[in-house]
Amino acid sequence: MTLFWIVLTALLAAALLLFLAAGWRSDRSAALDRDALNKVFYQQRLAELEQDEAQGVIDARQPMVQELQQTLLSDIPAASDDAPARPLSRWVLLPGALLLVLVSLGCYLKTGGLPGLIAWKQVENEYPALRARLLDPQAKPLTLEELARLGLGLRTSLQQHDGGLHDWLMLGRIGMVLNNRDTAIQAFQRALQLAPNNSEIKLNYAEVLTRSSDAQDNREAQALLDAMLKQEPDNVRILSLSAFNAFEQQQYEKAIGVWQTMLTLLPPNDARIAQVRRDIEQAKASAGLQTSQLTLNVTLGSKVEKMLPQGGVLYISVSDGVSPVPVAVKRLPLSHFPLSLTLDDSNAMMPERLLSAQHQVKVRVRIARDGSAAPQTGDWFGESALTPFDGHQHLTVEINQQQP
Numbered sequence: 001m002t003l004f005w006i007v008l009t010a011l012l013a014a015a016l017l018l019f020l021a022a023g024w025r026s027d028r029s030a031a032l033d034r035d036a037l038n039k040v041f042y043q044q045r046l047a048e049l050e051q052d053e054a055q056g057v058i059d060a061r062q063p064m065v066q067e068l069q070q071t072l073l074s075d076i077p078a079a080s081d082d083a084p085a086r087p088l089s090r091w092v093l094l095p096g097a098l099l100l101v102l103v104s105l106g107c108y109l110k111t112g113g114l115p116g117l118i119a120w121k122q123v124e125n126e127y128p129a130l131r132a133r134l135l136d137p138q139a140k141p142l143t144l145e146e147l148a149r150l151g152l153g154l155r156t157s158l159q160q161h162d163g164g165l166h167d168w169l170m171l172g173r174i175g176m177v178l179n180n181r182d183t184a185i186q187a188f189q190r191a192l193q194l195a196p197n198n199s200e201i202k203l204n205y206a207e208v209l210t211r212s213s214d215a216q217d218n219r220e221a222q223a224l225l226d227a228m229l230k231q232e233p234d235n236v237r238i239l240s241l242s243a244f245n246a247f248e249q250q251q252y253e254k255a256i257g258v259w260q261t262m263l264t265l266l267p268p269n270d271a272r273i274a275q276v277r278r279d280i281e282q283a284k285a286s287a288g289l290q291t292s293q294l295t296l297n298v299t300l301g302s303k304v305e306k307m308l309p310q311g312g313v314l315y316i317s318v319s320d321g322v323s324p325v326p327v328a329v330k331r332l333p334l335s336h337f338p339l340s341l342t343l344d345d346s347n348a349m350m351p352e353r354l355l356s357a358q359h360q361v362k363v364r365v366r367i368a369r370d371g372s373a374a375p376q377t378g379d380w381f382g383e384s385a386l387t388p389f390d391g392h393q394h395l396t397v398e399i400n401q402q403q404p
Contacts, residue, residue, distance in 0.1 A: 012104055127153025134170075148178055155183070165194045169201065176208060184208045185217075202228060203237060210245045221245050236265055243279070252287035256280055274350065281354070282346035292356030292391035293344040294318065294328075298365050300337045301400030304380050308334060309369040318343060318355065321362045321386040328355045334367065361389045365397045379403040 049064055130150040133139040142150065151174040158167060168191040175184030188205040195201060202224060209221035225242040232238060243258035259280045266273055285293075296316065300308075312334045317326040328347040332339075345354045355361075366381040375381070382399035 012101065015104065016101070127157065144178065147174055150174065151178065151180075151183065165191055168194065169204075172204060172208070176204070176211075181208065181212050181217075185212075199228065199232070203241065206245075207241055210241060210248065215249075218245060218249055222249070234265055236262055239265070247279070247283055247286075250286070252283045252289070256283045256287075256289075259283070278346065278348065281344070281348065285344045285346040293342045294355065294361060294363075294389070295342050295392075295394040296340070296363060296365075297394070297396040298337065298339040298341075298382075299396065299398045301380075301382075301398055304367075304399050305337075307380070309367070311371070313368045313371040314339075315366045315368055315373065316341075316343070317364050317366075318347075319362050319364070320358050321360050325349065325353075327353050327358055327361070331373075356391060358389050360386055361393065361395075362386045363395055363397055365399055366403075367399060375403050377403055 126149060130142065130146060130153065133146075134142055134150060151171065154167065154171050154174070157163065158171065168187050172184045172187035172191060175181070175187055185205070185208055188201060188208060191201045192198070192205060206221045206224045206228070209217040209224070212218065212221075222242070222245050225238060225245060228235070228238050229242060239258050239262050243255045243262070246252075246255040246258065259276050262276055263273065266276070298314075298316075314332045314334055316330040316332070318328040319326050326349050328343050328345075329349055330341070330343055330347050332341070343355060345356050348354050361384075363384040364381060365383075366375060366379055368376065368379055370376065379402070380399050381401055381403060382397045383401075384395050384397050387393060387395060
């Protein structure tokens with residue numbers, strides 16, 4: 001940083017010297033150069049006249065010499081008739097020098113990224129304290145902004161001094177939290193170079209590739225996960241990530257198979273079982289394997305059409321007519337009406353109460369003005385009658401009532 005300012009100052013000083021040196025030169029030197037040239041021309045012309053006279057080209061040299069002397073005198077005025085040139089005052093150059101400095105600094109401030117450079121240096125100075133806070137379990141957790149500053153400081157440190165495995169892992173995990181794909185991938189690739197057999201690093205790297213929007217990254221992650229499953233076929237974390245990756249690539253049957261394998265490995269009371277079952281039902285619905293579904297057509301009453309709220313949310317809940325807890329729920333932004341949609345087991349509230357297991361259903365559709373899941377006074381809603389359900393029912397609900 002100090003070297004940068006030294007170079008900048010030296011360049012500016014050199015520009016000032018060139019400017020002042022050009023301004024201090026007097027035009028007297030130009031006049032003297034012209035006089036010397038005229039004298040050289042006069043001497044050369046005299047020599048030519050002597051040669052012409054010796055060769056008999058001219059008869060009388062003296063008149064031509066006098067004419068040449070008159071021409072020289074007219075080009076070189078006498079010192080008494082011409083006052084010496086007055087040199088330019090050096091103070092006249094001061095405004096120009098100041099303008100040069102101001103324009104140079106202004107251009108640098110505009111295009112040189114000085115604010116960013118100052119911020120970067122500040123982050124570099126804060127880096128040790130931020131790192132200590134991150135590693136201290138008793139310290140206040142870092143905010144996302146502080147985590148981003150820590151990541152910048154860590155990248156700077158790694159560029160200046162190639163750190164160890166722990167530093168690259170930390171940078172990769174910071175990139176994951178900040179959803180910075182490039183930083184995370186580069187960091188985990190470097191960590192894998194340092195520890196190619198570390199399964200934790202491989203899993204983190206595969207997760208970053210799986211979460212990427214690049215299809216090539218997803219395929220690379222799946223290949224890495226398949227190789228890891230051959231070594232650890234009962235690793236639930238690898239299975240979970242592999243199923244999610246397959247689902248994202250629309251390989252629904254493969255995802256379902258991996259999730260079903262997970263269900264056999266998870267303890268009976270594990271909280272993850274419910275989520276895995278919902279994921280399976282969602283994959284079945286996406287693959288067209290869902291055999292039970294409720295088709296719903298939603299319309300608006302004449303009064304409601306004129307009173308639709310801006311930014312409202314549509315809540316659809318299906319109950320069995322006995323329990324107040326819904327069997328299935330769906331949340332949608334307001335759109336054009338009439339609206340047609342389907343509900344299936346992927347919309348189930350609880351995996352043990354699937355829509356396909358119900359024998360009767362009742363549908364309630366509500367427009368939440370503020371997006372709240374709880375009914376609010378003034379919300380418009382509509383309900384269907386309690387209807388027998390055989391797995392392929394079609395219902396129409398009109399929104400025509402207002403919440404008291």
